[in-house]
Amino acid sequence: MLQKKICLLGASAVGKTSLIRRFVHGTFSEKYLTTIGVKIDKKTVEVGAATVDLLVWDIYGEDRFQTVSTRYLRGASGYLLVADGTRRQTLDEAHALHERAQDALGPVPYLLLLNKADLEQAWTITEDQVATLGEQGWTVLRTSAKTGTGVDDAFTTLAARLV
Amino acid sequence: MSPTPRDSLPASLFSMLGVVTYERQGDGQYVMLGQPPDWLTAHWPTLATRQPVDLPARFLFLAHFLEEDAAFSDPEDGPIHASGPWNETSMEGQELLLEAFTLRLQGRELLLIKPARIDQDRFRRVLQQSRELSLEHYALQQSIDQREVLLHCLIHDLSTPLAGARSSFSLLREDHAEADMESDVTEMIDLGLRQVEKAQRMLQELLDAYMAATQATTGAPDLYDAATETLALLRPTARERGVRLDLDAAPPDASGWGVAGDRRRLERVLFNLVDNALRYAPVGSTVTVRLERDGDTVTCQVRDAGPGVPPAQVPHLFRKFRQGDDAVGAAGLGLYFCRITVEGWGGSIGYRDAQPRGACFWFELPAAVHDVAS
Numbered sequence: 001m002l003q004k005k006i007c008l009l010g011a012s013a014v015g016k017t018s019l020i021r022r023f024v025h026g027t028f029s030e031k032y033l034t035t036i037g038v039k040i041d042k043k044t045v046e047v048g049a050a051t052v053d054l055l056v057w058d059i060y061g062e063d064r065f066q067t068v069s070t071r072y073l074r075g076a077s078g079y080l081l082v083a084d085g086t087r088r089q090t091l092d093e094a095h096a097l098h099e100r101a102q103d104a105l106g107p108v109p110y111l112l113l114l115n116k117a118d119l120e121q122a123w124t125i126t127e128d129q130v131a132t133l134g135e136q137g138w139t140v141l142r143t144s145a146k147t148g149t150g151v152d153d154a155f156t157t158l159a160a161r162l163v
Numbered sequence: 164m165s166p167t168p169r170d171s172l173p174a175s176l177f178s179m180l181g182v183v184t185y186e187r188q189g190d191g192q193y194v195m196l197g198q199p200p201d202w203l204t205a206h207w208p209t210l211a212t213r214q215p216v217d218l219p220a221r222f223l224f225l226a227h228f229l230e231e232d233a234a235f236s237d238p239e240d241g242p243i244h245a246s247g248p249w250n251e252t253s254m255e256g257q258e259l260l261l262e263a264f265t266l267r268l269q270g271r272e273l274l275l276i277k278p279a280r281i282d283q284d285r286f287r288r289v290l291q292q293s294r295e296l297s298l299e300h301y302a303l304q305q306s307i308d309q310r311e312v313l314l315h316c317l318i319h320d321l322s323t324p325l326a327g328a329r330s331s332f333s334l335l336r337e338d339h340a341e342a343d344m345e346s347d348v349t350e351m352i353d354l355g356l357r358q359v360e361k362a363q364r365m366l367q368e369l370l371d372a373y374m375a376a377t378q379a380t381t382g383a384p385d386l387y388d389a390a391t392e393t394l395a396l397l398r399p400t401a402r403e404r405g406v407r408l409d410l411d412a413a414p415p416d417a418s419g420w421g422v423a424g425d426r427r428r429l430e431r432v433l434f435n436l437v438d439n440a441l442r443y444a445p446v447g448s449t450v451t452v453r454l455e456r457d458g459d460t461v462t463c464q465v466r467d468a469g470p471g472v473p474p475a476q477v478p479h480l481f482r483k484f485r486q487g488d489d490a491v492g493a494a495g496l497g498l499y500f501c502r503i504t505v506e507g508w509g510g511s512i513g514y515r516d517a518q519p520r521g522a523c524f525w526f527e528l529p530a531a532v533h534d535v536a537s
């Protein structure tokens with residue numbers, strides 16, 4: 001069976017672990033427990049006629065306390081950049097990680113997830129910014145690990161680009 | 164069981180220290196050396212065996228780590244190859260943070276695994292708390308800014324129609340006085356006028372109370388100090404983005420860098436402008452904060468070498484809502500906050516293109532008046 005490694009990259013507390021938990025186990029918790037190190041989960045998805053085993057790498061968040069080492073990215077076929085719609089600067093952190101990921105992996109597929117879509121009234125990332133990213137060729141998806149909105153879609157969209 | 168030659172002393176010592184040692188076999192399987200440490204027996208009993216085990220199949224992370232080129236190199240050729248911490252769920256579903264090391268010793272390929280650092284719990288607590296505090300700090304700051312903006316809007320939006328109503332009532336009364344109307348109509352008009360004046364007074368009191376509250380810690384804040392502090396706060400962010408931060412100003416002389424305003428909000432204004440500049444500054448460039456004093460006015464410029472603001476957007480920069488935007492709390496609020504704050508102190512704020520490229524946001528404040536007596 002086809003096996004693909006994908007990574008979740010983003011600032012701390014944007015919801016990487018929550019998105020994986022929602023996708024793999026179908027659960028969500030309000031409690032924030034910061035990830036230390038990495039964790040790998042596995043989930044099989046169907047894309048068209050193909051079946052893909054996704055190895056999903058949850059990588060600790062990047063902020064001024066910790067920098068993500070690109071060695072964890074080795075061998076990844078693609079990645080999901082995650083930003084928190086309620087904190088605009090997490091988009092900058094996603095950009096920085098994106099550049100490093102492209103350096104480390106070359107031009108592999110990626111998507112940008114704007115998470116916490118359920119908190120829309122508190123969003124500080126504007127339509128304009130999303131539109132600009134779209135013009136630059138980024139695929140931007142809105143997700144909510146809390147309600148589940150867009151989560152399966154995000155993972156399967158990326159998986160489809162890997163086969 | 165009698166010790167085999169594989170049961171070298173070091174391997175037994177390691178297991179006492181909580182480290183399990185495996186040796187890689189020609190077929191890619193792993194055989195444990197020495198005794199299994201307690202954590203292995205407790206959480207992965209099937210791996211605490213002398214039988215060859217397929218570790219990469221058992222631990223996905225290890226499969227990845229063991230493929231690395233530097234795995235199993237001679238320690239004399241460089242530092243011992245370390246995996247960094249990773250999480251593994253035990254057979255009963257408990258999560259453990261582990262760390263692995265590989266090396267080649269006397270031609271044998273060894274893999275060492277141990278629970279990650281003993282002070283792990285403390286490290287996690289500190290990291291967790293720092294991150295929670297950062298989030299709280301951000302949320303609080305956001306809500307303070309928003310409250311100031313809201314209050315400002317409230318006062319502004321209420322005072323305009325009140326002023327209108329008041330002048331209408333005044334005109335009406337003049338007309339009626341001339342026309343010598345019945346006294347009960349005049350009375351009604353007077354009543355209306357008094358109510359409007361009362362509302363205006365209350366609004367003014369609200370404004371005074373609010374100013375007193377936000378400026379309780381004033382005295383003329385020192386712009387140089389405020390800038391130094393703000394830059395120190397933003398330096399980690401700048402480093403992360405590969406941007407230099409420069410303060411370009413003569414150190415305070417006798418006339419000083421005191422300005423009208425209060426310290427906390429002044430730092431907030433500086434923070435917003437510099438943070439904004441960092442966002443657009445290209446890697447390797449410099450963001451400069453330049454202070455100048457010209458007589459009774461102090462100017463602060465924040466310059467970056469980014470793309471600058473497209474001319475069409477310049478007129479909307481400092482507005483509360485950008486065209487097409489209708490949500491309070493949208494991204495433009497930061498600059499709007501700067502404007503109402505600076506203008507509230509009798510200053511002004513603006514934008515121009517920097518030369519040869521980039522953006523230059525500036526604001527100007529009245530210099531603090533020196534009290535000669537003190």
Ligand SMILES: Nc1nc2c(ncn2[C@@H]2O[C@H](COP(=O)(O)OP(=O)(O)OP(=O)(O)O)[C@@H](O)[C@H]2O)c(=O)[nH]1
Pocket residue numbers: 010011012013014015016017018019029030031032033034035036059060061062115116117118119143144145146147294
């Ligand atoms: N409302 C809402 N909260 C969310 C969502 N996703 C995550 N959260 C909350 O955000 C906080 C952080 O979530 P995590 O999944 O731990 O974030 P992370 O990116 O893994 O964080 P680090 O491991 O520290 O990098 C938690 O309190 C979650 O409950 C979402 O879609 N909506």
Ligand SMILES: [Mg+2]
Pocket residue numbers: 016017018033034035058059060061
């Ligand atoms: Mg996490």
